[in-house]
Every structure is written in C-alpha cells, then in structure tokens.
Amino acid sequence: MKRIKFYPLTFAKLTIPFVFWILFASPSTFVLAQQPTDTPAPQGIYITVLSDEPFANVRMGPSSTIYPKVGILYPGDTAPALGRSAGGDWIKIEYPGAPYNQGWIYSPLVQVSPGALPIVGPPPTPVPPATATIDPTLAAQFIVVPTNTRLPTFTPPPSLIAPDYITATSANPGDSVSLAVIILALVTLGLIGFLLSLVARR
Numbered sequence: 001m002k003r004i005k006f007y008p009l010t011f012a013k014l015t016i017p018f019v020f021w022i023l024f025a026s027p028s029t030f031v032l033a034q035q036p037t038d039t040p041a042p043q044g045i046y047i048t049v050l051s052d053e054p055f056a057n058v059r060m061g062p063s064s065t066i067y068p069k070v071g072i073l074y075p076g077d078t079a080p081a082l083g084r085s086a087g088g089d090w091i092k093i094e095y096p097g098a099p100y101n102q103g104w105i106y107s108p109l110v111q112v113s114p115g116a117l118p119i120v121g122p123p124p125t126p127v128p129p130a131t132a133t134i135d136p137t138l139a140a141q142f143i144v145v146p147t148n149t150r151l152p153t154f155t156p157p158p159s160l161i162a163p164d165y166i167t168a169t170s171a172n173p174g175d176s177v178s179l180a181v182i183i184l185a186l187v188t189l190g191l192i193g194f195l196l197s198l199v200a201r202r
Contacts, residue, residue, distance in 0.1 A: 031102040045081045047091055047105065049073045056110070058103035061122045062090030068126060070098040073105065081112060083120030092120050099123075 049056050055074050061067035062085040073079065079093040080104065091110060095103035105121075 011156050044113070045117060046078050046113050047081050047093055047110040048113075049075050049077045049109060051075055051109040053109075056105055058093070058095050058098065058105050060099060060103065060126065062092075062104045063122075064106070066125050067104070068122075070103050071095055079105075081117055084117045085122065086119055091117070190201075 052075075055072040057069045058065070058071040058073060059067045060070050079095060082092040082094060084091050084107070085104075089107055090104045091107050092104055093113065094101060175202060
C-alpha cells in the first residue's frame with residue numbers, strides 16, 4: 001500500500017491565495033429583508049376629533065363608499081396618527097378592534113397635532129359579498145302580466161209592462177150554463193148511483 005505524504009509548505013502555498021481571494025477579491029453580498037411599504041409615522045403625532053356631529057366614523061380605508069365602517073370616535077377622542085392619504089383627505093390612525101388595529105378617519109373632522117405625517121397607501125378594497133342569482137326561466141313563471149280586459153258595463157233591464165186581464169163576456173147570457181147548476185147535477189147523479197148500488201145488493 002502506497003503512503004501519501006503531507007507537504008505543509010505546498011499546502012500553505014495553495015490555501016493562502018485562495019483565502020486571500022475569498023476575503024478581499026469577492027464582492028460583498030448582503031441579504032436585505034423586505035422593507036415595510038408604509039413609512040412609520042413620527043412618534044407623538046395624534047388626532048383629536050372636533051366634529052360637530054355626535055360621532056365620526058372610522059372606516060377600513062380612505063373612502064366612505066368603498067370601505068365599510070369599523071367603528072366610531074366621539075368629539076374629544078384622540079388616537080395616534082399613522083399617516084395620511086395622497087390627497088390628505090383621510091388620516092390613518094390606530095384603532096383597536098379594527099383589522100390590523102388600524103382605521104381611517106376623514107381629516108376635516110379632526111385636528112392633527114404638529115408634525116409631518118407620511119403618505120401611506122390604501123388597504124385592498126374589500127370583496128363584495130356574493131349575491132344569490134335567480135333562474136330567469138323560473139322567475140318568469142311567477143310574473144303575472146295584467147290583461148287589458150274591458151270592465152263590464154251596466155245595462156239597464158227592459159221595462160216591465162204589467163199585462164191587463166180582460167174578462168171574457170158572453171154575447172148571449174142564455175147560452176152559458178152556471179157553474180152551480182153543473183155541480184148540482186153531478187151531486188144528483190152521484191146520489192142516484194148510490195141508491196142504485198144499495199138496491200142491487202138486496
């Protein structure tokens with residue numbers, strides 16, 4: 001088995017230039033962490049609510065139409081200021097209980113203590129809630145369209161004329177037979193028939 005000899009001088013000649021190149025010749029590299037997008041506000045700046053209204057709304061972002069309300073502040077309340085919108089119409093403040101414990105308040109309703117506030121960007125707009133869709137075919141079945149039918153008109157009934165009854169009179173009073181005579185004749189015939197039946201039985 002062949003033994004490997006170690007030469008310290010040769011090893012030093014090879015390693016010293018390599019170490020020198022690593023320390024002095026290679027460019028310095030630094031790893032930078034992601035910086036926050038908002039510049040922190042100077043310490044000690046705060047807002048005071050001076051509104052004539054009973055309260056001032058605190059919203060999620062710098063708009064009263066896009067962002068929902070997350071709370072309120074009453075006249076005289078104070079809160080630390082974190083920044084302002086690009087136009088200066090809204091002030092970003094610390095508001096515990098809101099998302100990220102931050103909110104936005106309309107600047108004409110507050111007074112800002114002396115100091116310069118940095119401009120900060122608005123938060124992402126909230127996603128509107130999903131609305132239920134209705135099947136148009138199903139909805140069409142429940143749509144009732146009124147028909148233009150003519151309303152019935154009042155028709156007066158025909159006039160009623162009471163008929164006149166005229167008693168018929170015989171031209172010759174002797175030709176008519178009285179009803180009493182007829183009844184009397186029938187009663188007589190009935191008696192005769194009754195008597196004949198009695199005689200026939202004996």
